[in-house]
Amino acid sequence: MPLPETGTLSIALGRCISAGTPLGPFEGTSFEGLTTASDTGLIHAVEDCPHLAQASSVRAVGFNLDASSLERLCTNWSCRWAVPDDGRWPVFLDALDALSRLWSKEEEEDTLPSEADVAAAAGLLSLGEFPEDEADADAWERHAEARACRDDLLALWRNPQHRLITAGDGLAACPWLRPWAEARMTVWAERRGAASTAH
Template sequence: MRKASSVRAVEFTLDASSLDRLCTNWSCRWPVPDDGRWPVFLDALDAVSRLGLDEEEMREQLPDEAEITEAVRLLSLGEFPDNDDDADAWERHAQARACRDDLSALWQDTQDRLVSAAEGLAACPWLHPWAEARMGAQAELAEQQRQLLTRFYAPRMLAEAAAVALLPAPAASAGTGFGIFGSEAPMVLRRVWQAWHAAARWDAKPLAQAALAAEQALHEALGRRRKGREEAEDSLVGLTAAWSEQARLLAAEQSAGRPWRLIAVRIPPRRWYPHGGGAHDPLTSWELAVVTVYQVAVDWCHGTAALWVPQGIGEQLLAAETSMEAVDLLKDADDWAAPASVLLGTWEPEPRVTLT
C-alpha cells in the first residue's frame, strides 16, 4: 500500500449477494451466512485466527525455567529487598516482579483468546473442524502457564487475605498512639485501616506487605508534622501486626477441620481501551491468584472454571463484593462423586454479550 501511487476505497454491503462477487470460483472454505450475519462470521473467524500460534512460538513466550525459579525465590522473601541501599538487589526484585506479572499477563491473554474463540464457534459451529486443533493447543498452553504461575502464590496467604474481609474496623482509643492528630485521630485511623485492609484483602501478597500501604497513608496524614511523629509510626507497626495476627487466627478458624468447597466462577474478560490505551482487568490480584492456585476444571465454551477451595476462600468467592459470578457446585448436586468437570458443565451462567 505504501508503494501504491493511489489508493481507492470501495464500500459494499456484506450480504448473500456479496458472496457471488467475492467467490466467483465457488471455492470458499466455509458456508457463509445469508441472513445478514456476516459481521458475526468475520468476528468469529478473526477470534479463531488469533489462536494460530505454533508450538515453537508458544514455548518462546514462556519465561525461562531458571528465571522463574529465581523470581519465585526472591519474591518469597518479600516484594522488595530489605537493604534500601542495595541497587543490585532492587534490580533483581524488579525483574522478579516483572517475571510474575508478565507470566500472569500471558495466561490472561491465552484465556481471553480461548473464550473469544469459543464464543465465535458457538455462533458459527461449522468452523469447529478447522479450529479444534488450535483450541486444544491453546488450552494446553493455558494450563502450562497456570501451573507455572501457581509457584508465585502461597495458599495460606490467600486464605489469610480472605479472612481480612471479616475483620471489624478498629475503634479509636487513647492508646492508639495517634495523639499528634488531636480530634482528627479517628479519621486518620480510619484512613490507615482502609489502606491496610484494601492491600491485605486484594493484593495477593503476604500480610506484612500490606503494612506498606498503611505507612503511606499515615505519612500522607502526617505531612510536615514532627512532634509525635515517631510515636505514631511506632503505634502503626503494632496496629498492623495485630491486624495481621487477627487475620491469621480467623483464617485458621474459618477453614481448619471444615470440608473444602467446589465453587464455579465465571471469569470476566479484560476490556481493552480504544486507541492503544491498554486493558482494564476486572479481577483483583487476589481473585486471579485464587483462580490460578485452586482451579481443577475449566470450560472454555462458557469461560468458567471450577475451584476446589478451603471454606474461608469459598465464602468470599460467593460474597457479592467479588467481581466474578460464582455458585456452589455441591450445594444441590445429586451426585457429589461426579468429577468437577461434569458438575461445572451443569452450570449455565447468563450468556455474555455475543459477537456482533
C-alpha cells in the same frame, strides 16, 4: 477502490476466509468477480487489483462461494467484495478473526521462563515486593527482575486465555467451524495449561 454501499461491509474475502475454511451457511453465496482468460486463474474483485495489471484480457465471472472458489480468491487487500453488514456475515468474520489469532505465529516466539528462574523469583517476592535495604542497588535490580518474571508469566497465561475465550465465543456463534478449529484450540488450551502450571 469504490466506497462500500450503505448496509454492506467491504471485505477482502480471499484474506479473511483462508482456503479450507468450512463455510457453513455461506456455502454457495453468489458473488461477481473478475478473472483472466484462463478459467483456473485467481478470482479478483476489482479491475485495478495490482495482480491484474499485466493481464491481457479480463472478464467478468459469477461464482458461488465454495471450497474450490475459495482457493481461487485473490488475497490482495484491494480485492474486496461487499457483504451485508448485519445478520450472520459480521458474526462469521469476527469468529474467523478471533480464530486467526490462534493461528498467528507471533506468540510461538514466546518462551516460558525457566523453572529455576520462576522458583528464584517466587522465593524473592515471598520476602516482599521490594528489598528491605533501600540502598542495595543489586537487590533492587533482582527484585525488579523477579517482578518482571512474574508479569511475563501472567501475561503468557492471560493472553491465551483471552484468545481462547474470544475464539470460543466465535465457535458458539458459528458451530460449523468447530471440528475444523478444534485442533488449534487444543494446542492453545495446552499452552495456557503450561503457563498456569509454571505460574
